[in-house]
Amino acid sequence: MLTKKILLVEDESIEALDIKRTLESFGYEVPHISFSGEEAVDKALEIMPDLILMDIILKGESKGMNAASKIKELNIPIIYLTAHFEDSKIEKKKFTESYSYIIKPYDPNELKYAIELAIYKNQTEKELKQSEKRFRQILENSLDAAYRRNLDIDEYDYLSPVIEQVLGYSTEEFISLPSTKILELIHPHDRENVDNIFVNALSGKTKTYNIEYRFKQKDGQYKWVNDFGSIVQDEDSMFLIGSVHDINERKKGEEARKKGEERRKKGEKSLRESEEKYKTLFESDPDYTILVGLDGTILDFNAAAEQITGKHKEELVGKNYMELEIFPKEDIDLLEEKFSDLFKNEDVAHFECRILDRNGVIRWVETSLTIINKDNAPAYILVISSDITERKQAENKIIQSLQEKEVLIREIHHRVKNNMQIISSLLNLQMQHEDLDETVNVLKESQGRVKSMAMIHEKLYQSPNFTDINFKEYIDKLVFDIFYSYGIKIGTIKSVLDIEDINLNIETAIPLGLIVNEMVTNIVKYAFPKDKGTITINLKSLPDRMQLTIRDDGIGLPEYLDIENTETLGFQLVNSLVSQIDGKIELYRVNGTEFKITFKELKYKERL
Incomplete structure (x- = not known):
């Protein structure tokens, strides 16, 4: 372990020598003694010590407190030495954010304890700030614009800067918008639906909301977004907590698929009227489309299905659908169950399953099964599978992001509790080396205060919502x-x-x-x-x-x-x-x- 360095600032040379020897007896390195505030500032920049021990009253243009004000930005803990216990000086000391002060003549043990506590406190604060910084980076670098809005005062108390990427408004601009203005920016065709969903959530009919609507961006264009969150009630206020995700590209894809669905319906009608029309629509469909006989034999295969499987139509026509070797073993039972339900004349909703593409990579598809009649009797089964791999990946990323945030918050409270426990243990160790009842009582009271705060963080760590x-x-x-x-x-x-x-x-x-x-x-x-x-x-x-x-x-x-x-x-x-x-x-x-x-x-x- 590296020896901690202490910069000593004392203009009385004999006192300085005595303090230096005392510090070195504690195992600290005193690389320099500064005799003025100006020199202390320069040496602090040069040495970057772990702690500065400074006399409040110094000779020269920069007194101790003035020098401390200049050193403040270096984030180096300062302990004052003073023979003047005056309220005005102590208040000024607070302004420069020193960690402690020692009254001369000092007690070596008190000095040693103050130094150890100041260095430890400074390191702990650095670690906490870093943890907070990492947590904020996670929120602000997410693809979603997280928010929390206080419904009682109709104001946001948090809004991620990502809102500018999603909707074009700066954080300050969007926070300034009242709820009535926000509602006006929602597309008129979506406004009533959004209002009804929020009314249901606020009335307690639903615990969460998950809405897709179009929102007018700063440039005047509408963009599709997904707004997912919940209504949270605490003792005094009600909050909307959620996130806004850009789904504009997905909606364009859905619109394309919707048009494809319309084409498929026309194709099914055209199939009964004209084989020529059927083949044209069948082959041009971007989804993976397969025509299967009632016994499971493959009758036709469109180009999209050929492309994804990497197999030609001639290789597959005549084989059983379950023998395509493109389904993971875990999904075959699901497919057999769905076909069985279809044969029982049961409605089979669209379902998700997995397939292996030509490179052996698993892809997610949403599949529908449709019976095609001939002469008023079931004759074929049309299997249509839409690729939803990107959507599934996006959903998994959202779930993973929420889990990471929960782990991070839990870890912060756990570390704070542990750090306070260390402080309590240090106080307990110090009590064992004190003989005066008054000193022991002071340390015990301080230990009680630290424990009371540590217990708060312990309870938060165990709490399901961390708040x-x-x-x-x-x-x-x-x-x-x-x-x-x-x-x-x-x-x-x-x-x-x-x-x-x-x-x-x-x-x-x-x-x-x-x-x-x-x-x-x-x-x-x-x-x-x-x-x-x-x-x-x-x-x-x-x-x-x-x-x-x-x-x-x-x-x-x-x-x-x-x-x-x-x-x-x-x-x-x-x-x-x-x-x-x-x-x-x-x-x-x-x-x-x-x-x-x-x-x-x-x-x-x-x-x-």
Whole structure:
């Protein structure tokens, strides 16, 4: 494994030498010490270190934070060293997106842990961005224009750029179109059918829709498209999710086949009237056409059939149809069954089967069997097979593409969960090397927060739709893990969970899970000095919001404590998370402590 390189930026030479030796004792390489911000920027470009350890206050034109702003685009993690714990500097540090800061005089173990965590976090973020990039490339390089439209606000919240290739409109142009305008762009002959299908889908009569219609392109020409998707209802909104596929060429082919079918019907009529007309139509038909006697003997063979089999008519006439040696063994039983049904005077619908062409390659055909009467009695069977190989290949590609997308989404949640588990394990290892209870508690609380988020991704990985989780199951496991982590024994502190069986999306589940984690952890640590009491958690749906209640019968919070203006990290996190889910928190001090939080489920926002 390559030694990690750290660029040290420190204008105090003695301090710099001490820090350099400390870093080298950890096994890191310190290839250079920069004494100014300007030099740090130049050396960062030259060395491309794995991490930059920088003093906030530097001499020269570029101070530490100014230099960090210039280095930001290099995607190198930065840890600040400072002896000035000032709010304004910390806020500026957030702006430059540093990974951590260390207060001087620093603790070597704290420095080592901060460096390891920053490097690991940076690598994890790079991997996640790459995974997201690959997923987006799959969508945007598909032949289909995928979309999701929020029916409640009549807007697209996702539309693949492929829409420009399919219909000529840019993504921005098409997104700006209201549904009424989109309906106007559908061909007048197709509009009523499209409207009826969507009405049925919206009313719940059908779960999915699969429509073919003509749509006016930006250049004014109509193009045939296939619109396949479904109506998806979540807690607050209804969505159209689907994809649009260009079937213009296929429709042209179908139109040609339709005309061919019309020619065949005329040919069947002409067959009874004139052998000359029959032969002309029979030979010119682009489909593979064979005339068979009732005993299965081949009577005639058109040019298209000769071309595909590579055999001359003279070789085949007089042989049994089943002895053509162009059918895979698996399809012979199907053909025998269809002929048998035809002889029983049963209607035989068009069916799909396979044949081997002249090169031994399997091709898919759609076959029809028609009885031709002579003197009012069955005399012949007309076998017509249309080549549908390209259509079958296109269908298989669509199925494969959907399967690949599902595997990719599942893999992303699996990796995120595993990465968070690694962070939790690192925190656990660090706890084993700490002697101070305060430090251990801080690490344990951090571990609990990481676990609460990891469990969300674990549930999403196990979810069939990858968008939401069963929050009741999640809370059950979260509370159990907190009790286990703090060694709560059976018969001491007990939990009463009254959670509705509802699903929440990831946008809401993560902050709400963190809120529950903070509240329950705080109760376990401080509410029951005699290790005896009850924690009650209730989650229920209201007409337009949801309500979470967390109550304990412990010693209660001090009267002077204002939860909205407190310096404790736990309550600061809770207030921030409640605001994130557009919620409101209320505190009641009766027979213990009760927190009541009302909130709305958040809607998905696309990440850039």
